[in-house]
Each structure stands twice: as structure tokens, then as C-alpha cells.
Amino acid sequence: MTGTSLDGIDTALCRIHTIDTTITLELCEYMCYEYPSEIKKEIQFLLNEPSPISIYSHIHHELSRVYAQCVRQLCSSAKFDIQTISAIGIHGQTLWHDPQQQRCTLQAGNGEVLAKILSIPVVSDFRSADVALGGTGAPLVPIFDKEFFSSDTNTHIALNIGGMANITVLPPRHSATPVIACDTGPGNVLIDALCMKYYNVPFDTEGKYAHNGLLIQELLQELQNHPFYKTPLPKSTGREVFGQQYADFLCDSFSNHHPNNLIRTVTELTAWHITDHIQRLSDNPHTVIVAGGGKHNIFLMNRLQELLPQTLFCSSESFGINADAKEAMCFAYLSYRTLSGLPSNIPSVTGASREAVLGSISLP
């Protein structure tokens, strides 16, 4: 799994068992590799400049050679014989995603190349099918949330706090209520941008800056007025809306305040839009299961719990899923579903016209 921020290549080595109809997913090894600088530069160029098609062709093949190296290292560090791996799922690097107007999506990283280099089956291109069926092609994590975080009796919510924050509302298993999911707003992206700007650190470790700051009520109210929060479902957002530009704007507008107060306030914003969406989209959820980098922000986690005192906030690790490895594990699980002929999109989430087996299969 590689995210749009190009910050690394997440790899998870998983063991998947099926006993009767119960699937168990066990993490054997998790590693995040740095992007080799040459291909990272090539991708950044392609994203920012009109480019000859040869550049995309090269990235599409070369990225699979990079992935092959990551898989080899992952197996080696886990002391795991690479030839016993059943399959590899690759999300690939998203280079374009416009399901609505142009009806297309593009992830670089060629399944055929990786499968043949390693002699291991590969599943790739998970999003195109849902887009072809009129869906948004995202999020794809809800089927994973449904499998591993649902309860037989209660409504659960899976919350991921990455650059953006998103939730999946999971009705009790076997309930007729459809699963729904959406982005709720910026997760760590604004907090991280302020930490980098004022302290030259990539994130607010354990939420200490926020803890030492005071809430600027006027700023919070202004941020809460962003139209995204009131937009009806389905909705998603990204760094093009809540990114560096937005962070710069709010710093400039409130430059007379202490950095910790600003960090405190954007942390409060994150806690507010998450709990606000949870309350609007579900009646009294029993449990919220948290994954993603934001889980390590203790101050943020406390604020979430305080804002929804009736609900239990717990880490995905209580459900056996490593909070950092979750997204990478998800694509291992999706490739398992594809090779089992099982659909992975949820039409009530993406708006697709039907369920579909996602991803193209490359034989070894």
C-alpha cells in the first residue's frame, strides 16, 4: 500500500485462515519502506507536469521492480521463505482518481511484472471495477472493517485517523441495515503541518503540544464553518481541500496566537468532526475501533472519549489488527477475497450498481 502523500511503501505479511465461515487474519510482519528517491522524483514530476507517455510506462513497470524488492526484504526480515507466499495484493500508487466526471482512476504498479519477477500470483488494480460500475472506487476498507470489527449484537464504528479521518458504520452482523462510510474531515494533516511549521517535527507525539495549548474558540468556530462537514453522504476529501494551503491560511489568520494553542484547536477540530459525524450517522454506537497514526495522539484520543462518554473508544489491536498495518493488511485481505471469487466493494458505500470481485489477477 502506498498513499497519495508518497511517504512510504507499507508492506504486511499476513496469514489468512478460513475455518467454516470464519476468516482469521494474522499479521506476521509489517514494514514501511522509503520510496527510492529516483522513482519518487519521477512520480512527482508526472503528477505536476505534462509528461510523455513513456514516463508513465516506465513508472508502471519500475514500481513493480521496487515492490519486488520490498517483498523480498519483508520475507527476509520475517525469516519467511518467499516461495511459500500464496499471493500478493498491490494497491499501487494513485496517480489520478476522478470517478464522477471522467469516470476513471489510475494506480501505477503493474501486476504482471511483479507476478513474473517473484513467481507469485498478484492481484492489482482494485479500484477500476467499482468506478466502471458507477461507484466512487473508494473507500475499499469497509469490507475489511465489516469482517473484522462487526459485532453480532451492537453497532460498531471503525475509525481511521490518517491524513484524513474516515469512519465505517457497522450495523450488527446479519442486520438488514446497510454499511455506510465516509471521510469526516482532516485527521492528522493539519496537526502535522503545524508541528512541522513551528517545531520542525513531523507530528505531535502523544499530543503533547495540544495538551499544553488552549482552545481558540473563535478559530474553532471558523474552521467548523467549512462546508465539507455539512455535505451529505457519499463524501470524501483530501489534501487538495485540507492540506498545506489550508494550514498556511489558518496560521496566517491567527498568527498572534501561541503555536500550541493553534495545535490544540486543530486537534479539537478533528475530535469534533469525527464525533459529530458518528452521532449523526448512528444511534449510540457501542464501540469505536481506532486505527491509523492518529491513534498514537493520546490527547486526541482522550478528547474523542470525552466528547462521546457513552461510547467505548478502543484500538483496533483489541480486535487483533495492528493499528499501523491496517491499510496494508486490508489489501492482503482484498487479494484473498479476489482469489476466492468474493466481491469486495459495498454498493451502499461507493454507489456502484452492483457488488464485484475487485482487481485483476496475474498468474506466477
Added chain:
Amino acid sequence: MTGTSLDGIDTALCRIHTIDTTITLELCEYMCYEYPSEIKKEIQFLLNEPSPISIYSHIHHELSRVYAQCVRQLCSSAKFDIQTISAIGIHGQTLWHDPQQQRCTLQAGNGEVLAKILSIPVVSDFRSADVALGGTGAPLVPIFDKEFFSSDTNTHIALNIGGMANITVLPPRHSATPVIACDTGPGNVLIDALCMKYYNVPFDTEGKYAHNGLLIQELLQELQNHPFYKTPLPKSTGREVFGQQYADFLCDSFSNHHPNNLIRTVTELTAWHITDHIQRLSDNPHTVIVAGGGKHNIFLMNRLQELLPQTLFCSSESFGINADAKEAMCFAYLSYRTLSGLPSNIPSVTGASREAVLGSISLP
């Protein structure tokens, strides 16, 4: 199948039977559809100008929507229920191919999109695997030639005369001699260019202009000096070497000659380099099996026969393969091989390090 000249989308509806180890391939319907002008313009733009990546993403998805329409029309004109089709193989539109330096190849046309629109399994991206294994990714037709044109006792040659001419040398079945294949030089491309220039017609129907012309010995010798003909195997060529520019050059250099004499001479060139390669690459082949548009050029076919009087030149139709539909049928056959888990590249032809199942499988 769509060629690099963007002249149309070739579609073949085939029935494939396997009885014991014998495969039979029957053509039910063959149609060549025009490229819709909008996507053709988009592709031409992408090939000629540095472009935002969104354009490639759109072409990759949109082309599959165009293919879906072609498949629907093909089935409808064959009065064939589309839902009974077992699988579709798509070559896609080649946008880049550089197996040696950059080690990549790129065909537009997304298998996932087509599979989901029609609810039919699709095999796509046939060339990447061979390139990943160090091969040239082309030609892929030799495995088809081997299956349908080999003899138990004699050496056969499969000859395709399209824009370029290429041959596959087929030793007797079960022989230890490897299959080899190469382009031999320009097929119809120069003849067609001269017909268009002097007579405004796309080709020399039945070879009539050539028949009425006289050979210009001096021009023939000059053309024969092109270094491509003496280049050792593996080798391939294209319109970037023998194309409009080359045709313009020879017209300018010999502008005092009658057009028919020029057409006669480039036709002789085609006959010469085909038979010259055949003689150099095989001892007394028993039969040459011809397909491609050049098969309809009676004058050219007669010259081939005269230059190699000991060898039988016959149409691929004698072997049950429609000469115009051959390439499209080949990709139907390749998709059948992929879904049967059979390899389709021939390492002695492409230089790949091993045989491999080619193409990525998208489930319905």
C-alpha cells in the same frame, strides 16, 4: 486487437474446442470497427504531446467502454447471446514499447472495466510479463502459428504481410529445433504509401499497378542496401524506420520514373526480403502459410512463388484461419491459453528468461 496505425478495432468471435490434446479454433464472426473519432484524437494527442496523466487514465478506461460497444455489436451481428461468451482477450492500444532500454511496455484498455461492464472474464496486458522476464514482449503470434500451422514432418513458415512483414519458422512438431521469428522488412506500408500518393487509393488492389510497372533495378539495389535486412536476429521494425518518411524519400529520389514502376519495385523489395529471410533462416521449407492484407496482392503472391519455386505458398485459409482475422483470432486464442494456465511466450523468439502465462485476468 488494435494496431499502432490506429486504423480500426479488429474483433473476432471464436469457438475453441479441445479434444484430447488437439485444439480447434473456429471463427464465428469477424468485424473491423472504426475508432470513434474523439478517442482517436485523444490517443493521437497523447502520443505526440507531453500530457497530464489524467488523459492517459481517461483513455485507459474509455477505450474499454468502446471495446464493450464493439463486442456487443459483434455478438449482435452474429446473432450470438453475449452472456454465453466465456472470455474476452484484449491486446489494447500500444502507447509505448521499449523492452530494451527502459524495460517497459504500455497498452491502453483496462481489463477490469471491460469485464465489469459486460460481466464477462477478460484477459488483458499480454506483453508486460515477457518484458518483465527480459524478453522483447513481441512477437506473440508465434505460439498461435505453432499450434495451427505446424506439420508433423516438415518445416513450415507462417508469413504475415501487414504494414510490416514477419515470419515464424516452425520446425516439425516434437522436433528439438526451437521456433524462431522476426520481422523481415516493410510489408504493405511502402506499396500503400505510393498508391495513396499517386492514385489516392489506400492499396494496390490485387497488385495491378505493380503488374503494369517495370522493375527499376537501380532503385531496388539501393533499397536492398538498408542495414535492417542484414541485422541478425532477434529483430523487429516499424513505421518509424519504414514509413511515410522513407516512402517520400524514395519518391523524391526517383521522381522521373512512372508511378507503376516505383510500385513494381517496392513490391519486388517486399518479395525479395521475405524470401531472402526464409532462405537464410530455414532449409527448404515445405510450405509458407500467408495471412495479412498482403495476401490479397496477387502480383506479390506470384513473385513470392516465383522466387521460391520449390516451396508451396498458400493462404492461412487452407489451414482454417481467415487471413484477415488472424491477429484478432490470435488474441482470442492467447486468452484461452491464459485461462487454461498455459504459457504463451516462446523464449527462443523473445529472449525471455522463461515461459510464462501472459496477461492479467479480470473476473466478471
